[in-house]
Amino acid sequence: MVLLATWLANIQSQFILCFIQDDRWKRYILKGLGNTIKMAVFAVIIGIIIGIIVAIVRSTHDKTADTAHKGFGRAILNIVNGICHVYLTIVRGTPVIVQIMIYYYLIFASSNNGVLVGIIAFGINSGAYVAEIFRAGIMSIDQGQFEAGRSLGFNYVQTMRHIIVPQAFKNVLPALGNEFIVLLKETSVAGYVAVMDLTKGAYIIVGRTYTAFMPLIGAALIYLVIVMFLEWLFHKLERRLRNDER
């Protein structure tokens, strides 16, 4: 009983030292959380935009390879597809931490807005993964669906929009949710370019107070709660999209 009491008192004093004193929760945890969410949200938006474009280019190129007429349009598509391929290879072939360092010190050397650099780096990185997820979804829809659309008089874009993409989206939702969760946690490497995200905020408290575990566990719990919220959101969306299934 006494042991428990001292243990609780110990936890309490650690908590006060790490979070309450000097307003540390506000200066490091809350501010860091703000930066983490800012980077994650905008990076997801950039990632989706890039992902959709790249996925459409790549799957259109692959799907129409046999039937296409050799012409100017095809040549353009070939070039764009090549660019997309290079983009995927480079982004997926290098660690995100190296990428963000390159953006920060070389490409955007004149900018010292680390959060913005983070958004761009994570957005471009995530775009590559989202593109492959979307492409997998589009390719997973049976060719017969596509032919049915065309025989009903839809052109390529209409078939895509009304028949293929809605089904594909439903199929990729779990993988997409996965990617967003990974992205959220990946923002913790932004600390390398002087951005104070949630992880760095926690580490700063460690350095100030020399208390190793309380700040890190606090940060871990915050990440956990956000991820649980994301999971719940995706679950709900998935359920809603499955309403029309028998």
Next chain:
Amino acid sequence: MKKIAKLLSLALALCLCLALFAGCGSAPAGEGDAAPPDDAAVTDTAADAEGEGDAAPTEPGGTLIMATNAEFPPYEFYENGEVVGIDAEIAAAIAEKLGMTLEISDMDFSAIIAAVQSGKADMGMAGMTVTEDRLQSVDFSTSYATGIQSIIVPEGSPITSVDDLFAEGANYTVGVQQDTTGDIYATGDIADAGLGTVERYNKGADAVQALKTGKVDCVIIDNQPAKAYVAANEGLTILDTAYAEEDYAICFAKENTELSAAVDAALQELIADGTVQSILDKYIVAD
């Protein structure tokens, strides 16, 4: 709704488990030693494998594990694949005095605290400065060296003295290495006072790189590494006046009193007989 409640309770349970871990890391010594005697016999080999735990921290022939971050010349750095420097030599001298074998474990600066508090390392030695906040969580030895925080600026910078940083209306971006005293002081003196912003980099070299690309106006960092950076990068210079002085000490987990007392006694002897001074002189050449 039920599902959310379930998930939430799960999260809370997890939180409690984690908190328990945290408690163990820095709970008073009593808990660790409370194991029943028959248990002790079984776990004997395990305790040996862990190195020196609470069992017999200063037993001759044991291992003294020092956690450090070997990116801080001349206090600790790599030479021919081995960690050398002032801290490494002083630690070796302490281990010799105690009849123990020194083992140096190189890790991230922030990880040193975790290693010491969890018992993975016996002591942390990485040019660590004693502050009020830190004393609440760890114990420190006698100070063995004095560090100076210097300011690096590009040549021709408008910052010509320390006072320029604190002049009224000053709004400079200051680069620091996270968790160093430069970071702590600059946060209080500059960021909190509304006299500029502080950018915290993980490594001193990153802060200097940022200075070279103009992302920050100056870098506050320890005098010794500052000299090394200025020597390696053209167009940078160190201001004549120092920003602050500080005392370096060895840190221990609070419950590890027996070891910290023994190490501290050995350190004081080494300071008294001039060993520490001769090690300092060997690495730091007077200007």
